[in-house]
Amino acid sequence: MNYTGEPLNILHTIGLKELYPLIRISFVVSNDFDLTHFKQAILLCSKTVPELFCKYVLNNNSFVPVTDDLSDILFTDQDPDNAIGQWDLFSDPQLRIFLNKVINGYRITIYLSHILTDGAGGKQFLYLLSKAYNTGEFTEKNHQEITWIRKLLKKHPVKSDPHVDHPGKPLSMPVLANSKNKRRRTVTYRLSKVETNKLRYAAHQAKVTLNDLFMAAFGWAVQRYSDTDEISLACPTDMRQFIPGKKELRIANHTSRYNISVKSSLDQPFEKVINTVHQAMNRNKEQFQCFQSIQELVANYDNYSLSDLQKIVEENYHVRNISYTNFGIIDNQKFSFKGSKINNFAMLGTYRKYPMFQVAVSTYSGQINFSFAMLGNDEEERMGKTVILTIMDLLRNFLQKAA
Template structure:
């Protein structure tokens, strides 16, 4: 009997371009005030697979497709004995499944570590999946669910005035990649780093954005760039900023657990004599220019067309030529969906983060839950690299809270 196959898109393929360097995953971490009903959680996972069957699949790179395997919710949800059992959440996506949930019992409450394949979905789609999971957990008697998941990128491409990227390079030349973390040999471990901004501190950052007439994202990016100055001798770099493309299409508001992310490439000055205010305003000016030209769609239409006519093996080589994974990067996953909650349970902490990257690569992920903002990094590195990573996060936080 033939196994069921679900085809991928050109944007799924992008996530596999550098899979040998890091496994593309997106993470959610939750701290609960009480224990979760694990059996009920497994039932909810099973219900979500009726809508997103790719969860129970292995990913086939040759075909850019998901092939249904004999997985069940027991393969997805596991109770673990150690809170920092990160290794369980890094696995071969070719084998599958595309989702894993670890439940760690600690005292009166539970910690949830949830990881989903970035080949399957981006951060915005992950939030939609988490909301769907919670819906099935909270409404056990929900019989029918008629909503369909849209994965095609076509509506993104033909409902938007896409203009050609005018002059910025698609690659970051090696000379523009600052060595932020120390390059060293030694025992490497998995580290999850984070700092938080309280509700009052986040209001201070929002006020700063308002006074400068810039976006909150501009302030985050500018503060990150400002913090980087202390860790490199270079005078500029290009910082990527992912962009959710759903808002440009008729799909906005519909279920789109898929990859629908473009990116802006923002050239940022790291000049030591530049003040924080100047850096933020420069970031704002560059981002506004790129937004006005829809630069976040760079190459996506081209790759989509090629995806329909070329063999996947050849397309993968082309994808690598057009897309690079920058060692120093940034992603803002925004405010976490208010529909992510478990009935009868208070979520004390919740944040999202990108995948584990091998140091000296370093990506800061930003997310906000109930007006608490978390700056998080997943990395694989030595103790010295972990310490440097925490220093950078703390300097970014200091920049965010500093007076202009």
């Protein structure tokens, strides 16, 4: 049986040469972890989300079964960053998991197809996997339909404007002289639980969101290397928040994005950058500006060819060289394996070939994580680390002043 895709699956089928559409989640579980339960849990998840074991067919936006065998999904004793280069979403399953033995447990690396689901759906997959592991059964149904999005777009009509998604003064990272010896690499830095708590409180006191703080710090850090007097960033947002009533399982693409372009000087106080970003995001939220990024695609989906739809995506949801994503909080009550401890959690977007660069923020077990996945060399990795360390310095200085 084939499974029909929804319009927003097409969002991540453009720019495949620059960037392969995947979500990467990694963590370490302690020794009490039951491998047999874990394998059964993966198979159980595929009953609820059969597309996980399917290949993606681009020309008709559908998912076609290719396996029911766990050996096509779960791989042991391989370097995930190296091995993932062989993954082809157009002939392989949309899920790939790597298991590596470490002292007292396993390092687990999960790759999900971004064509199949977005970051919020990735979190829901983790919750589903945990539930399957801990209970051995469930009767959840996965919902992917977007009737509710169509209603939202009618209720909040917005004007399309390609300039919004293609800023005149984009952020950029410096091209380095030595660009040889590139390989896939991932890096995560964490704020402590104490710092995370203090930052949450300080943001509340300043009447801004944590997301405002992260965007301001990331934009300002990268602006140091950019020939621009603006911070232009796209901020993905989960549209599930607009669905009334009981929350359903939605491992699907339900993301649009807010675009901001604000004037910024490197000489101003960081607090001013935060407030400028906060005001821009507030205006966007009040005007439902996020719908601009998907409106044309959804409106024309039934009548246009695939290549025309991809052009619409390019105009309204294009791949930016400098990119930001905030996966929000991963609930450690919902994502846990009975009797085991989870450490070193990180959730990232795909590998970006430097000087493309993305910072991914996630919060698990009371700790904020800043991560990046890069195709680059040692020197380029240092540049990425420098940006994240600058972000953390800015946030720690903000905390000192708030105290």
